[in-house]
């Protein structure tokens with residue numbers, strides 16, 4: 308059987324998008340890993356499935372699988388690509404599209420300038436909601452990642468994030484060393500995405516992200532939201548912040564506690580293909 312797919316990317320965070328509305332799709336973890344493999348498959352950070360709606364007042368269901376085959380709750384760069392895909396394919400006609408995810412519903416807005424804005428929902432800080440094994444919420448938590456003592460901020464953007472502040476050269480930050488240790492620290496029972504954030508000024512940060520189930524990526528949309536929110540809680544950032552990642556820049560807006568985060572950035576279709584499954 309041949310399966311049609313579309314390769315897409317948002318700031319170099321790349322996706323295999325599969326229409327599971329007009330094709331019958333059942334993929335197990337091993338098949339996801341094969342599709343994501345950059346040598347023996349198509350290659351991507353995440354596989355995204357476009358499915359019929361499951362939640363009330365949504366037009367689609369958006370499923371996300373990391374390159375290691377695990378299904379996850381949320382993906383910000385993928386959400387922008389999802390919006391571009393359903394519009395390009397004629398599956399949606401409106402500029403505002405509400406989709407369900409494992410983390411709840413989110414709204415995707417296709418803008419006249421070609422960018423996509425996503426209402427990513429309200430960030431969650433309660434340890435049980437991240438999830439994080441701590442008795443009570445704190446602005447920062449101590450981690451014993453290997454031999455280093457680290458202080459991290461923690462938040463759920465639908466998926467779990469740890470954020471560290473880097474004061475020296477971000478290029479030299481030990482992302483490949485500390486990323487996997489923090490990702491699997493016992494403090495995070497479901498693992499974590501790990502953001503290394505460098506503040507430039509109150510409206511700009513630089514960020515590298517070690518993604519759970521993938522490794523370091525060129526950009527992480529939920530990671531950009533998480534870093535901005537944590538930086539803002541630490542009193543270091545304004546309501547509108549440009550987040551520069553290795554693959555490009557996102558605009559993240561967050562008025563503060565209890566409000567949703569808005570992420571704006573590009574979404575690009577790279578090529579279409581078919582593969583045996």
Ligand SMILES: N[C@@H](CCC[C@H](N)C(=O)O)C(=O)O
Nearest residue numbers: 382383384466519527528529
């Ligand atoms: N690339 C993403 C996040 C994808 C999921 C993440 N790796 C996780 O395991 O939670 C983004 O743009 O947000």
